Amino acid sequence: MQADGEFDLIARYFKRPSPDRMLGVGDDCALMSLSTGCELAVSTDMLVEGRHFLPDADPAALGHKALAVNLSDLAAMGARPLACTLALSLPAVDHAWLAAFSEGFHALSRESHCPLVGGDTTRGMSGIVLSVTVLGEVRRSHALRRDAARVGDDVWISGTLGGADLALRLVLGQLPPDPERLRATRPLLDRPTPRLKLGRYLAGVAHAAIDVSDGLLQDLGHVLQASHCGAELWMDALPAHPALAGLDESLRRDALLAGGDAYELCFTARPLRREQIQALGRQLNVPVARVGTLVRGQGVRVLDGDGQAVPLVRRGFDHFSEPCGGIA
Amino acid sequence: MQADGEFDLIARYFKRPSPDRMLGVGDDCALMSLSTGCELAVSTDMLVEGRHFLPDADPAALGHKALAVNLSDLAAMGARPLACTLALSLPAVDHAWLAAFSEGFHALSRESHCPLVGGDTTRGMSGIVLSVTVLGEVRRSHALRRDAARVGDDVWISGTLGGADLALRLVLGQLPPDPERLRATRPLLDRPTPRLKLGRYLAGVAHAAIDVSDGLLQDLGHVLQASHCGAELWMDALPAHPALAGLDESLRRDALLAGGDAYELCFTARPLRREQIQALGRQLNVPVARVGTLVRGQGVRVLDGDGQAVPLVRRGFDHFSEPCGGIA
Structure with a gap:
């Protein structure tokens, strides 16, 4: 047995009972069905320590946010959540961190009916990196493109x-x-x-x-x-x-x-x-x-209120040109 | 305009014409349809520099392999590839690296009819981290579980x-x-x-x-x-x-x-x-x-050939207990 191996981490922190009609974490792929007349919506986001969140970020909040930002993409498409996957690279196994992170993640996963169906955990050489992919469904030709x-x-x-x-x-x-x-x-x-x-x-x-x-x-x-x-x-x-x-x-x-x-x-x-x-x-x-x-x-x-153009400076956030933000 | 911004990198290296019935890279989510009577198969893998590949890994081979290991999970499920997403964290923008990586990725993507439909590129604080998610379809109750x-x-x-x-x-x-x-x-x-x-x-x-x-x-x-x-x-x-x-x-x-x-x-x-x-x-x-x-x-x-049990030592590879492997 591997004491802190890849498989144990997934089983211990991320496995939950599988929803109906769905194979949970553990097979080569998760399997699921779509409702009739629906299209599949897919989105991926990656969160990197030092870029999207600080090293001392509250892990429960980070777990919530990692899923929330992806669910927000489904929302913007008008899609209903179907399932999500999580890939996680950690510099070391920290059980307190994993327990809090997975609780934050799963609380939102439950609340939004978006079960975690696939995961990959690995030890990275430096900071924490998370990648979440969400799947949703939307009635054919109803998506908010x-x-x-x-x-x-x-x-x-x-x-x-x-x-x-x-x-x-x-x-x-x-x-x-x-x-x-x-x-x-x-x-x-x-x-x-x-x-x-x-x-x-x-x-x-x-x-x-x-x-x-x-x-x-x-x-x-x-x-x-x-x-x-x-x-x-x-x-x-x-x-x-x-x-x-x-x-x-x-x-x-x-x-x-x-x-x-x-x-x-x-x-x-x-x-x-x-x-x-x-x-x-x-x-x-x-x-x-x-x-x-x-x-x-x-x-x-x-x-403005007088119909005059308001001067604009900063136009938005770009992860390749601006400093670290997000959860502290 | 952001010279080397997140959006330009995706557009420059990863955008390809969208396949039929599919919204390509660029919307909140990618949209796609499943064939009738099919279930959706989903798998995610993360590759981390220094763990799964060495810093001087050939980028074209790495692009191929990042997708190949995920397609292999679809194969093991008996599923036909439908689409994939890629999240990429890079320490810096290296155009030669990105050109070679995306070419390796797309060559296999084309060959296996598995278009890239969603991406996220970000600047990480240290080594390269890749996360690929593949989607496939398999006839209902035919999956190789x-x-x-x-x-x-x-x-x-x-x-x-x-x-x-x-x-x-x-x-x-x-x-x-x-x-x-x-x-x-x-x-x-x-x-x-x-x-x-x-x-x-x-x-x-x-x-x-x-x-x-x-x-x-x-x-x-x-x-x-x-x-x-x-x-x-x-x-x-x-x-x-x-x-x-x-x-x-x-x-x-x-x-x-x-x-x-x-x-x-x-x-x-x-x-x-x-x-x-x-x-x-x-x-x-x-x-x-x-x-x-x-x-x-x-x-x-x-x-063995005489029906005697062969002694076993190493049982396999675990990313949390063994050293860096993979592409050099």
Whole structure:
């Protein structure tokens, strides 16, 4: 027997009873069925220590976030979670860390009905690296594709923006210590809530959607590029997190327009869907704000209350050009 | 524009035209359809520099191997490749490396009809880490599950064993330099061929299958454990790679029984399937050897030509207890 071998780690920390109609962790592949008339949706993300999270990151929060950021991609597609896989490279076997990490991961996995069906654990030569792949299903031709936005569509945002970005700046010491604001925003950074239900209900109602992970301007930019149109956003309509109140205006603007890690949905829909979308937000208890409109051309113009263009600096987050962020 | 940003790397090196009925790299998720009456098969593997490959590994071979080891899991399930995703953490942007790696990856991706549909590229703090997830489809209830082996089944091996293990020992300097043997075996280590066609044809014919990645005894052991039976293997029937001829007997035995990286299929089938399986091997031009039988009890007994038990030492490869191996 291998005391701390690869197989024991998977069995000990990651194996759970298999859901119906599904082979769990342990075979060459996991097997599963799709519902009739559905397409498969797949997304992969990798989280690297020192880049996406700090070495002393709370492991339970990290387990949650590793899955949450991938589920957020399913949400942005309007897909229902089906299953996930996890690959994990660790510098050493740390049982307390693994217990907390797997608990954080599995809690969200259970809550979102997204069972872990495959895993690979290995010992790396340096920091922790995680890779999660999620599988989901969406009714044929109902997916919220990036290239489906149309000129004349409203632009909508779920929840609020800027909270997680504020928390990150406080954690990184880019702002003076502010325990009250940190307390109010830190959960948004550490344990984001993927908007799965909203995404599923929007499938067939909205045109396009994307999750705000790298900043609104950058993420909406991907939709515009894929759909060959431009956007006007109304600065005053952007739903700011309450903790942003009283902050310096340029900082506030930056957090709203370029702040990452929000994991809210930015989606576009025809104006005749307004009432339906507002009703959906009330039904799901998720705030939805209409923040702009799609126009001919390309790129985003952000307008202030007087209809004047707001100057833009930072456009978003790029993992190859910016420093470490995320869970501290 | 980000000069060497995350998005450019994906677009530059990994984007290919999307196959029919499939959204390619670039949306929140990739979307695809399954054939009617099929189940989805999913597998994930992570490769870590210094653990699974050396820092000076040939990038084209590494790109091939990263996908090959995952396709081998689909083969062992009897599944047809559908698509794959790749997550890649790099210490720095090295265009020559990326060009060669992506070419190696895509060449096998094309050949095996397994398009890359999702990717994530990030800058890590240290060595290269790759994570590949493959998706495949298999006819409902035809999958070659590990728990489907039955007492009385024949045990079969495709191809030959021991070649990649010999190459690895030569590369790591565990054996005296032997250019001829290295030339004969190195391609097996660097560019393994997943037995996809064989696996697909065996679905519905064989009972259980596994790919020999960590050594025959260890991998067959997983089948036996899942199927609650034991096995007798005939040492003289094991298909040895020709380069093993003339080696010390204990070394030869070790390479055959415990050598990793073979990526051949070990499968079990009822004796009445013998002619069908032999014919299949001829048809696909893949050698298949009948090497043992499944018995009541547990574990593997290896018998020599006189029916005497062969002493066993190393049982296989475990990434948490053994040193770096793989592509040099």
